Amino acid sequence: SSYILIHSLSLMLFPDCYVLNDTEINKDLEKYYLSPSYAIEFCIGFPSNLVVVLGYIFCLKEWHSCHIYIFNLAVSDLVFLCTLPHLSYLYANDYPVTSPFICIINRYVLHLNLYSSILFMVWISMDRFLLIKHPMKNHHLLTPRGALIVTGLTWLAVNVEVCPLIALIVKDLQRENLSRCLDFSSLEGDFNTLGYSLGLTITGYILPLLALCVFSQKVSHLLHMQERAVQNRTSYKRPLRVVISATVMFFVLYTPYHVLRNVRIASLQQWAGYHSKTIGIIKATYILARPFAFLHSVINPVFYFLLGDKFRELLISKIREITRKPDLRREPA
Template sequence: MTNLAISDLLFVLSLPLRIYYFSTATWPFGQILCMVPGTLFSVNIYSSSLFITLISVDRFLAVVYPLRSRAIRTPKFAAISCGSVWVFILGLSIPVALNHSTSYDKCQNITRCFESFSPNSWYFGFIILCLITGLGILIPFVIIASSTLVVIWKIRNEAHCSMPDNKKKITRMFIANLLMYAFCFIPFHAAFILYGLYKLKVIAYNFLDIQTITMCFASANSCLDPIIYYFVLRAFKKRKDDNLELRTLRSSV
């Protein structure tokens, strides 16, 4: 959760620069700062995706294999996993940063940012985009969806059924978490791929407006993460407390 919060915070800190550019259509901050918003946006999306995946896997192990998973569900293993994600994300951010540069618009006499991609850049960038979408979004989504469904099935089919209301709350929160991931990340990448196909002259329709709208969906992830996971963790903690209370009552009997 801490790593997810750091990822969201980095993105939020970059928003004023992006808001200024889209509201004024000019970039007065120079080349270095032009790299910051786009890079942190990518860092936020893919680090959030991978950290949410790790949380889902941890939740899956805690519910389905509570005893057998104790050896790997340790602070040390969690730190190694999170560190590996950050190393991967930082490596990914280097080419992203290098592809975000300023360009001078002679017709309007203004400097632009995020808009200096040549046809060759679009070609290679499109290949990278498809690979990243598969590795950073689609595969994590499959993992999150499958682990969430198994956890829900496990909770709903537990032998003791003394906490039906809490089970329903946990189930709703898990489903909300899955839908949030799909809503925030999948439309943006679908629209971005379609826009890339347009820039490569494969299709005729310009999906830029749709891509801009879905970018707002992706950005909303930073606002929704804390809310969703607060209620998920609170419901999950209550379930553990109820289970502990039930075991205590059984042992006393």
């Protein structure tokens, strides 16, 4: 795979001197870079997110608003990760369609949870801000009922954003005679794919990222005000670090993916007039960026433990309780 990466970088830096076919390089990138990358992300991210989901179900007795947001974020990441084995298989075997239904569902679920993940991180940041501003939890959004309403509206909104993708996938499957399950950037449908991708980028990524930035600023401002009032230099630092870290993570991981996805779609338009070699370079760069965007599902469990309000202690206690039971059974009566 390192050989393929070196050659793809050479293709991007020295396109006129490169002797191999750029289409073959992109196929090799998909087979030897995308496929194992997705498999590794699944193997690392799935167990950690599953532990968090099961921990919340079996360990947490009293649920607060933050727990509801974190639980939904963990479920979103867990479902997102379940799409990666199928993608790994597709790229290892040149997009074969085993079932059109599975192709549609897998692509839809992947993008649905890609955008729900950042939205739930926004609500977690909002919850931290409101908790600092209203420490007595007297705000209606800090109640479990308020969190459930926000959660339901979030899933509804993301489904509305992503549902046009189904029409694109179905149309493209028909165009390919149900033989290949292609990536979003390679789809062709009855409506403007670039316009839809740009709209999804704005509503699904840019606006939530701006919201994360706003809550980072508001949390920082509140903490400075409280420190001045009580002269406490160490209070409430963790929520600020968590919110800022989440903002930086999504900016670093999501920005290259969204920029290159839109550039890739634009490069395929007739009005762009790009040379085939340029299109190949853009696709290679886009391929390199995709696994990094999906790393959010692997990194998010770190935030669950930082934000979980004694969740870590409850989980560790439950694990110790489970591991002690076999030892107690072996002890003589």
